[in-house]
Amino acid sequence: MPNLALMGAGIILSLLASQNKNRNLSYAGLVALAAVLVVGPFITENKAGLLPIFILGLGAVGWNIIGGFTGYAAFGQVAFYGLGAYSVILFGSARLKPLPATSSASLNDQTLGWPLWLAFVLAAVVPALIALIVGLPVLRLKGHYFAIATLGVAVATPQILTNIGCIGGNEQNPGFCLGLGTGLVMRPLADDKEANLTQLYFFGLVILTLAVLLTWFISRNKFGYGLFAIRENEEAAGVLGVNATLFKNAAFVLAAALTGIAGAIQAMYQKSVAPSEDSIFNNSTSLYVIVICLLGGVGTVWGPFIGAFIFAFLKELLEKLPGWLNNPGLLEWRDVIFGLIVVLLVLFLPKGLMQLVRAKGGFTWKIFLRNIRENSI
């Protein structure tokens, strides 16, 4: 219950902060939002339930740069999410030795691995490097073709990780291991589980805030204007002197780095990752980050942030509602309702919730009808 209230407060306060009618109201919203988020983890009994806001929110902020600002609909962000998760565990907990996911014998051995800050930096750098290698050819494609190529990358990545296995090594020392199907296990941040979650919460909060500030900075910078120009018309942007190849690759790499850190936080929380689609490489993550942007507003600075709260709120509500209504059968309908919400949103509010607070002439019900008439044949 406190979680739901926190998420609801997050939605309302960030909508207040993002509206552009009354400046003082924006500042008040921002301050209240910061207060709620700082106090949040100390009044809830389920801190883990709040983490997805930051994890998926960070992924959404990343996608917004390539999908929202640049207009390249990337449908395979989970590849970078998974690579980030993989990197943080590989470099942070390693003699690079695989442990079965159930074993906890050497979990508390703090002497293993490189410093955690370095592991986190690498969790951004590795996906960024892969994005650079993948992006150079793939970003030459447009529209549906780009979408599918990124999807292909997302399908191929866990397979490649699984099949690489160990490089070098012998019986006693397996060498540099990546997959082996058993996955990798992370040493914990701190001994106390609650402290561990609090650390992750604030780490996620700080990184997400920085990421939103970064997109804000980009959106009023030459780089951002270049990206907008590419979205509207790539050829025209080229004629105006925008180096389209450089710009869109930079956007793709930046998105991958942010998504990688999101994956790293998730990996720190779930402690073990396996290179499979059932684990960290679940394809629905790619879609969730897009849905989040859509909920808030694609291509806006605040959109992914608000969207992350709405998404978490909806998930939590659909999870809890059957219990309150004393109707456990309803739980099975959760995903049906989730799908229905996406369909209704696309139909009636394709520009996200931001459209309601930013609409010229204020909110009227006619906005919904106008949206549908605009896209109808």
Add this chain to the structure above:
Amino acid sequence: MSLQDVISGLLLGGMLGLIGLGFSLVWGILNIVNLVHAPTIMFGAYIAYYSLEYLKLDPFITLPFAMLIMAAFGVLLQKFLINRIIKASLLLTFLLTFGLEVMLVNIGRLLFTGTQRSVKTDYDSASFTFFSAEVSYKKLAGLGVALALTYLLYLFMSRTKLGNAIRATSMDLNAARLMGINIGNIYVLTFAISSALAAAAGVLLSSWSAFTPDDFGRYNIRAFAVVVLGGLGSIPGALLGGLAFGLISEVVGSITIGSGLDAFSLSPWKEGILFAALVLVLIVRPQGLMGKQGYK
């Protein structure tokens, strides 16, 4: 690699071609990547299951009825939902079909439950030997149906007025409208044909192996791959892409380098290789093997 792998690849390829055909049609003409394709295949398979279970109807007799039912479903979907969003960006139409897919798959889970179902007929294991390879009659008949439907669609698109109207719509929307073509209705018709083809694939695939509602999602990604390989906007291309996909996946999966304990099997790399090939095709020849401008 043996003759058996090649034949299994071709038989699987026929099914994938049929799936790709409907997918390619909607993508080429409506400019929508239609994720509802997989749930439509699922409904086709369950129609085959229930009509065998309760009406004792053979899947090959169920086939036309399943196609009609799902075509009607497609008409409703296109007329009342997708036509309302058709002018929006690619991202939004994609998300609409994503939402619908999530809804339909989960409705499928609730309606059909997660129990494994299989469609068992008395000619299930009947087969003949072709040189060294075992060929199942059932799968061969499936390939025959796939080829026949592809040819029928080709005739429809090239010989009838309606088919020409569909092609005109994909070539130049405004010119087609000026010629008196009702674009909305053309979209509805196209989507209905695509749904019928998906249902046919579902009915045919239902007897191949046991299935649950969760087993159909992968056909969306495969349909993607088939269309990209064959080239968007080509009927023979879809079939060819399907055959190529089936062949590659069966043949690559059977390759083993070396022998004994050091043997290195490509089987676990199958999907990775397929998608790497796919990305390569996209970059080197984005129009696919047989793709061209407009729907031919």
